[in-house]
Amino acid sequence: MATASIVRCTKCAKNAGTITCEGCSAKFCRRCFDNHRQDLSKELDNIVYEHDMLKQELEKPNENGTHPLLKQIDNWRKESIDKINQLADRCRTDVVKLIDDNKNQLVDRFRKITNTIRDSRSDENYDDRHLKMWITQLKELKDELIKPSNVHVEVDKQQPSWIQKIIVREGSHQQEEVNDSKL
The missing domain is CATH 3.30.160 (Double Stranded RNA Binding Domain)
Incomplete structure (x- = not known):
């Protein structure tokens, strides 16, 4: 069975x-x-x-700044601005020091001119040529005080950009990883 x-x-x-x-x-x-x-x-x-x-x-409507990609851009912007501010602060400090050094040199030159003018005035030993020379020297000192000839601010074109540029691409993360691995 x-x-x-x-x-x-x-x-x-x-x-x-x-x-x-x-x-x-x-x-x-x-x-x-x-x-x-x-x-x-x-x-x-x-x-x-x-x-x-x-x-x-x-x-839900898109709200500015809430998407992670927008936050990533905001973070990049903030970090870049922070780098710029740090460099600007260092450059300002350098410029202030150079201007102070330049001003001290100008004060020494000014004292010499002052002593020459006083001596010439007290001795009454001056003429038109002296007056033109002193006014020219004072103008040069004033110009040098306003715009020092030995201090320049310029862009260093030899240095690569130290703020990395960001780009926005359309495509999948996997595709980007494959492209990155080929580099």
Whole structure:
């Protein structure tokens, strides 16, 4: 006599597996099948919740500055400005020192002119040529005070740009990684 083999429930292994789930192909008893369906229903509820959250995000208008890519650009901008400010502060300090040194030299030259003018005045030893010379010397000192001839601010064209330029590209991250690995 042939005995019929009974397929047991995949979940509880106690009862006969009389119902087959089309999705996972597992055989369940009636009670376990109902529990399996409840589990599937809960998973579907979670999927619907995730769906609704994504739908809200997609329907939300773009707000300036909230997207991670926009934040990345803002961070680059801030870091670049910080670098510029640091360099500008160092250059200002250097210029102030050079201007002070230049001013000290101008003060020495001014004292010499002052002493010459006083001596010439007290001795009444001057003429038109002296007056023109002194006015020219004073004008030169004044010009040198306003715009020192030995101090210049210029762009160092020999140095590569120390602020890295950013670019925006369209494409997938995987594509960029492949392109980067070829470099």
